[in-house]
Amino acid sequence: MSESLARVELSISPERAVVRRVRGFVESLGTLYGLPRDMVRTLELVVEEVLVNIIDYGFDDRTQAEINLAIEISPAFVVMEFNDNGRPFDPLSAPEPDLERPVEQRPIGGLGILLLEELTECQTYERRNGRNVLRVRKHRESAVTEARQRGE
Amino acid sequence: MSLEIRRVQSQPVSRRLALCGSLDNDTAVQLQDALEEILAEDFKVLIFDMAELDYISSAGIREIFLAVRTMKDKAGRVAVTRLRPQIRQVFKIVKALPDMSVFASYEEMDEYLDAIQKQALDKE
Numbered sequence: 272m273s274e275s276l277a278r279v280e281l282s283i284s285p286e287r288a289v290v291r292r293v294r295g296f297v298e299s300l301g302t303l304y305g306l307p308r309d310m311v312r313t314l315e316l317v318v319e320e321v322l323v324n325i326i327d328y329g330f331d332d333r334t335q336a337e338i339n340l341a342i343e344i345s346p347a348f349v350v351m352e353f354n355d356n357g358r359p360f361d362p363l364s365a366p367e368p369d370l371e372r373p374v375e376q377r378p379i380g381g382l383g384i385l386l387l388e389e390l391t392e393c394q395t396y397e398r399r400n401g402r403n404v405l406r407v408r409k410h411r412e413s414a415v416t417e418a419r420q421r422g423e
Numbered sequence: 424m425s426l427e428i429r430r431v432q433s434q435p436v437s438r439r440l441a442l443c444g445s446l447d448n449d450t451a452v453q454l455q456d457a458l459e460e461i462l463a464e465d466f467k468v469l470i471f472d473m474a475e476l477d478y479i480s481s482a483g484i485r486e487i488f489l490a491v492r493t494m495k496d497k498a499g500r501v502a503v504t505r506l507r508p509q510i511r512q513v514f515k516i517v518k519a520l521p522d523m524s525v526f527a528s529y530e531e532m533d534e535y536l537d538a539i540q541k542q543a544l545d546k547e
Binding site for chain 1: 424447448449477478480481482484485488491492495496508509512513516517518519521522
Protein backbone atom coordinates (compact mmCIF):
# COMPACT_ATOMS: atom_id res chain seq x y z
CA MET A 272 0.00 0.00 0.00
CA SER A 273 1.52 3.30 -1.03
CA GLU A 274 1.62 6.27 1.26
CA SER A 275 -1.01 8.88 0.62
CA LEU A 276 -0.07 12.33 -0.64
CA ALA A 277 -3.12 14.04 0.75
CA ARG A 278 -6.32 13.35 2.59
CA VAL A 279 -9.16 15.85 2.53
CA GLU A 280 -12.52 15.69 4.25
CA LEU A 281 -15.50 17.72 3.21
CA SER A 282 -18.77 18.22 4.99
CA ILE A 283 -21.39 18.70 2.32
CA SER A 284 -24.72 20.45 2.74
CA PRO A 285 -27.60 18.59 1.12
CA GLU A 286 -28.27 20.95 -1.75
CA ARG A 287 -27.86 20.21 -5.41
CA ALA A 288 -26.14 23.53 -5.97
CA VAL A 289 -23.25 22.31 -3.83
CA VAL A 290 -22.48 19.39 -6.16
CA ARG A 291 -20.93 21.73 -8.71
CA ARG A 292 -18.70 23.27 -6.07
CA VAL A 293 -17.47 19.87 -4.94
CA ARG A 294 -16.72 19.01 -8.56
CA GLY A 295 -14.76 22.23 -8.85
CA PHE A 296 -12.83 21.30 -5.72
CA VAL A 297 -11.97 17.89 -7.15
CA GLU A 298 -10.80 19.56 -10.35
CA SER A 299 -8.50 21.83 -8.31
CA LEU A 300 -7.10 18.84 -6.42
CA GLY A 301 -6.44 17.19 -9.76
CA THR A 302 -4.48 20.19 -10.96
CA LEU A 303 -2.58 20.44 -7.69
CA TYR A 304 -1.54 16.78 -7.73
CA GLY A 305 -1.08 16.47 -11.47
CA LEU A 306 -3.77 13.85 -12.03
CA PRO A 307 -4.54 12.96 -15.65
CA ARG A 308 -7.46 14.94 -17.05
CA ASP A 309 -9.62 11.90 -17.88
CA MET A 310 -9.12 10.63 -14.37
CA VAL A 311 -10.26 13.97 -12.93
CA ARG A 312 -13.37 13.94 -15.14
CA THR A 313 -14.17 10.44 -13.88
CA LEU A 314 -13.75 11.57 -10.27
CA GLU A 315 -16.07 14.51 -10.98
CA LEU A 316 -18.59 12.12 -12.47
CA VAL A 317 -18.47 9.91 -9.37
CA VAL A 318 -18.98 12.98 -7.16
CA GLU A 319 -21.98 14.16 -9.19
CA GLU A 320 -23.71 10.80 -9.53
CA VAL A 321 -23.31 9.79 -5.89
CA LEU A 322 -24.10 13.15 -4.31
CA VAL A 323 -27.17 13.81 -6.47
CA ASN A 324 -28.50 10.38 -5.48
CA ILE A 325 -27.91 10.98 -1.78
CA ILE A 326 -29.35 14.50 -1.86
CA ASP A 327 -32.41 13.59 -3.95
CA TYR A 328 -33.34 10.26 -2.37
CA GLY A 329 -31.47 9.84 0.90
CA PHE A 330 -33.54 11.90 3.28
CA ASP A 331 -37.11 12.59 4.30
CA ASP A 332 -35.89 15.56 6.26
CA ARG A 333 -32.83 17.19 4.75
CA THR A 334 -32.31 19.44 7.77
CA GLN A 335 -31.02 16.34 9.59
CA ALA A 336 -28.70 15.34 6.76
CA GLU A 337 -25.01 14.80 7.29
CA ILE A 338 -22.98 14.05 4.21
CA ASN A 339 -19.22 13.71 4.29
CA LEU A 340 -16.75 13.04 1.56
CA ALA A 341 -13.18 11.97 2.24
CA ILE A 342 -10.75 12.10 -0.67
CA GLU A 343 -7.44 10.36 -0.41
CA ILE A 344 -4.84 10.89 -3.06
CA SER A 345 -2.06 8.35 -3.37
CA PRO A 346 0.59 8.17 -6.06
CA ALA A 347 -1.18 5.24 -7.70
CA PHE A 348 -4.86 5.90 -7.04
CA VAL A 349 -7.53 8.13 -5.55
CA VAL A 350 -10.08 6.86 -3.06
CA MET A 351 -13.32 8.70 -2.42
CA GLU A 352 -15.42 7.71 0.57
CA PHE A 353 -18.96 9.03 0.82
CA ASN A 354 -20.53 8.77 4.23
CA ASP A 355 -24.13 9.84 4.98
CA ASN A 356 -26.77 9.33 7.60
CA GLY A 357 -29.61 8.92 5.08
CA ARG A 358 -31.88 5.92 4.69
CA PRO A 359 -30.02 2.66 4.09
CA PHE A 360 -29.25 2.38 0.41
CA ASP A 361 -26.66 0.27 -1.33
CA PRO A 362 -26.32 1.73 -4.82
CA LEU A 363 -24.08 -1.16 -5.88
CA SER A 364 -26.86 -3.72 -5.43
CA ALA A 365 -29.51 -1.65 -7.21
CA PRO A 366 -30.84 -3.38 -10.35
CA GLU A 367 -28.82 -2.61 -13.46
CA PRO A 368 -30.56 -0.80 -16.27
CA ASP A 369 -31.56 -2.93 -19.26
CA LEU A 370 -29.06 -1.85 -21.87
CA GLU A 371 -30.21 -4.26 -24.53
CA ARG A 372 -33.36 -2.34 -25.35
CA PRO A 373 -33.28 0.63 -27.70
CA VAL A 374 -32.71 3.80 -25.67
CA GLU A 375 -36.21 5.14 -26.29
CA GLN A 376 -37.71 2.10 -24.53
CA ARG A 377 -35.47 2.18 -21.49
CA PRO A 378 -36.67 3.34 -18.12
CA ILE A 379 -34.83 6.38 -16.84
CA GLY A 380 -32.42 5.72 -14.01
CA GLY A 381 -29.53 3.53 -12.98
CA LEU A 382 -27.12 4.96 -15.53
CA GLY A 383 -25.11 6.98 -13.06
CA ILE A 384 -24.15 4.00 -10.91
CA LEU A 385 -23.41 1.94 -14.01
CA LEU A 386 -20.98 4.61 -15.18
CA LEU A 387 -19.38 4.72 -11.75
CA GLU A 388 -18.91 0.94 -11.74
CA GLU A 389 -17.48 0.84 -15.25
CA LEU A 390 -15.17 3.83 -14.96
CA THR A 391 -13.61 3.03 -11.58
CA GLU A 392 -11.70 -0.03 -10.41
CA CYS A 393 -13.13 -0.84 -7.02
CA GLN A 394 -16.38 0.01 -5.27
CA THR A 395 -17.58 -1.15 -1.86
CA TYR A 396 -20.61 -0.34 0.23
CA GLU A 397 -21.33 -0.99 3.85
CA ARG A 398 -23.86 0.16 6.41
CA ARG A 399 -21.70 1.26 9.31
CA ASN A 400 -23.02 2.70 12.61
CA GLY A 401 -26.29 3.74 11.02
CA ARG A 402 -24.59 5.37 8.05
CA ASN A 403 -24.11 4.56 4.39
CA VAL A 404 -20.45 4.24 3.49
CA LEU A 405 -19.57 4.02 -0.19
CA ARG A 406 -15.93 3.76 -1.19
CA VAL A 407 -14.78 4.19 -4.75
CA ARG A 408 -11.22 3.75 -5.95
CA LYS A 409 -9.87 5.03 -9.22
CA HIS A 410 -6.41 3.91 -10.27
CA ARG A 411 -4.13 6.40 -11.82
CA GLU A 412 -2.50 3.72 -13.97
CA SER A 413 -5.74 2.68 -15.60
CA ALA A 414 -6.34 6.23 -16.76
CA VAL A 415 -2.97 6.14 -18.43
CA THR A 416 -3.59 2.72 -19.93
CA GLU A 417 -6.99 3.76 -21.25
CA ALA A 418 -5.47 6.77 -22.96
CA ARG A 419 -2.79 4.52 -24.50
CA GLN A 420 -5.43 2.12 -25.74
CA ARG A 421 -7.15 5.00 -27.47
CA GLY A 422 -3.85 5.88 -29.10
CA GLU A 423 -3.39 9.24 -27.36
CA MET B 424 -18.40 24.09 -15.66
CA SER B 425 -21.03 25.76 -17.74
CA LEU B 426 -22.73 24.65 -20.90
CA GLU B 427 -22.96 26.66 -24.07
CA ILE B 428 -25.35 25.54 -26.76
CA ARG B 429 -24.89 26.97 -30.21
CA ARG B 430 -27.25 26.40 -33.06
CA VAL B 431 -24.73 26.03 -35.80
CA GLN B 432 -26.64 25.77 -39.01
CA SER B 433 -29.90 24.49 -40.34
CA GLN B 434 -30.54 22.62 -43.52
CA PRO B 435 -33.97 21.49 -44.68
CA VAL B 436 -33.38 17.98 -43.34
CA SER B 437 -31.24 18.69 -40.31
CA ARG B 438 -30.60 20.87 -37.28
CA ARG B 439 -27.17 21.12 -35.74
CA LEU B 440 -26.39 21.95 -32.12
CA ALA B 441 -22.86 22.44 -30.87
CA LEU B 442 -22.47 21.60 -27.19
CA CYS B 443 -19.62 23.23 -25.39
CA GLY B 444 -18.54 22.62 -21.78
CA SER B 445 -20.27 20.45 -19.23
CA LEU B 446 -23.59 18.65 -19.75
CA ASP B 447 -24.50 17.74 -16.20
CA ASN B 448 -27.11 17.82 -13.53
CA ASP B 449 -27.15 21.63 -13.48
CA THR B 450 -26.96 22.32 -17.18
CA ALA B 451 -29.19 19.52 -18.54
CA VAL B 452 -32.17 21.86 -18.22
CA GLN B 453 -30.54 24.27 -20.71
CA LEU B 454 -30.41 21.50 -23.28
CA GLN B 455 -33.96 20.50 -22.42
CA ASP B 456 -35.15 24.05 -23.18
CA ALA B 457 -33.17 24.24 -26.41
CA LEU B 458 -34.52 20.88 -27.54
CA GLU B 459 -38.09 21.77 -26.74
CA GLU B 460 -37.86 24.61 -29.20
CA ILE B 461 -35.95 22.80 -31.90
CA LEU B 462 -37.88 19.53 -31.80
CA ALA B 463 -41.09 21.35 -32.64
CA GLU B 464 -39.65 21.99 -36.10
CA ASP B 465 -39.94 19.64 -39.04
CA PHE B 466 -36.69 17.92 -39.99
CA LYS B 467 -35.11 14.46 -40.10
CA VAL B 468 -31.71 14.52 -38.42
CA LEU B 469 -30.76 16.20 -35.17
CA ILE B 470 -27.00 16.58 -34.93
CA PHE B 471 -25.03 17.12 -31.77
CA ASP B 472 -21.55 18.41 -32.39
CA MET B 473 -19.64 17.34 -29.29
CA ALA B 474 -16.15 18.52 -30.22
CA GLU B 475 -16.11 20.93 -27.31
CA LEU B 476 -18.12 18.88 -24.86
CA ASP B 477 -15.78 18.17 -22.01
CA TYR B 478 -17.99 16.32 -19.55
CA ILE B 479 -21.27 14.41 -19.54
CA SER B 480 -23.08 12.75 -16.64
CA SER B 481 -26.18 10.57 -16.50
CA ALA B 482 -28.36 13.70 -16.31
CA GLY B 483 -26.93 14.80 -19.65
CA ILE B 484 -27.28 11.35 -21.18
CA ARG B 485 -30.96 11.37 -20.25
CA GLU B 486 -31.53 14.52 -22.33
CA ILE B 487 -29.78 12.97 -25.32
CA PHE B 488 -31.91 9.82 -24.89
CA LEU B 489 -35.08 11.92 -24.82
CA ALA B 490 -33.98 13.54 -28.05
CA VAL B 491 -33.39 10.08 -29.58
CA ARG B 492 -36.89 9.07 -28.52
CA THR B 493 -38.54 12.20 -29.91
CA MET B 494 -36.66 11.96 -33.20
CA LYS B 495 -37.58 8.30 -33.61
CA ASP B 496 -41.21 9.23 -32.99
CA LYS B 497 -41.02 11.55 -35.95
CA ALA B 498 -39.22 8.95 -38.06
CA GLY B 499 -35.94 10.80 -37.76
CA ARG B 500 -32.59 10.22 -36.12
CA VAL B 501 -30.05 11.67 -33.80
CA ALA B 502 -26.48 11.94 -35.02
CA VAL B 503 -23.46 12.75 -32.92
CA THR B 504 -20.17 13.93 -34.25
CA ARG B 505 -16.64 14.61 -33.07
CA LEU B 506 -16.94 12.98 -29.66
CA ARG B 507 -13.98 13.29 -27.34
CA PRO B 508 -12.61 9.95 -26.13
CA GLN B 509 -14.06 10.18 -22.65
CA ILE B 510 -17.51 11.15 -23.92
CA ARG B 511 -17.39 8.32 -26.43
CA GLN B 512 -16.50 5.93 -23.65
CA VAL B 513 -19.51 7.05 -21.60
CA PHE B 514 -21.87 6.54 -24.55
CA LYS B 515 -20.30 3.15 -25.13
CA ILE B 516 -20.85 2.05 -21.54
CA VAL B 517 -24.55 2.94 -21.64
CA LYS B 518 -24.77 1.26 -25.07
CA ALA B 519 -26.24 4.34 -26.70
CA LEU B 520 -24.17 4.25 -29.87
CA PRO B 521 -26.32 1.73 -31.79
CA ASP B 522 -29.28 4.08 -31.49
CA MET B 523 -27.48 7.03 -32.97
CA SER B 524 -25.49 7.77 -36.08
CA VAL B 525 -21.93 8.47 -35.07
CA PHE B 526 -19.57 10.47 -37.26
CA ALA B 527 -15.94 11.16 -36.63
CA SER B 528 -15.85 14.20 -38.87
CA TYR B 529 -18.03 16.77 -40.60
CA GLU B 530 -17.10 15.34 -43.99
CA GLU B 531 -18.42 11.92 -43.05
CA MET B 532 -21.58 13.46 -41.68
CA ASP B 533 -22.17 15.73 -44.65
CA GLU B 534 -22.08 12.76 -46.99
CA TYR B 535 -24.74 11.11 -44.89
CA LEU B 536 -26.87 14.27 -44.80
CA ASP B 537 -26.57 14.69 -48.55
CA ALA B 538 -27.91 11.17 -48.98
CA ILE B 539 -30.85 11.91 -46.66
CA GLN B 540 -31.51 15.19 -48.44
CA LYS B 541 -31.53 13.39 -51.78
CA GLN B 542 -33.91 10.77 -50.42
CA ALA B 543 -36.26 13.49 -49.22
CA LEU B 544 -36.16 15.25 -52.60
CA ASP B 545 -36.76 12.00 -54.48
CA LYS B 546 -39.90 11.45 -52.44
CA GLU B 547 -41.32 14.85 -53.33
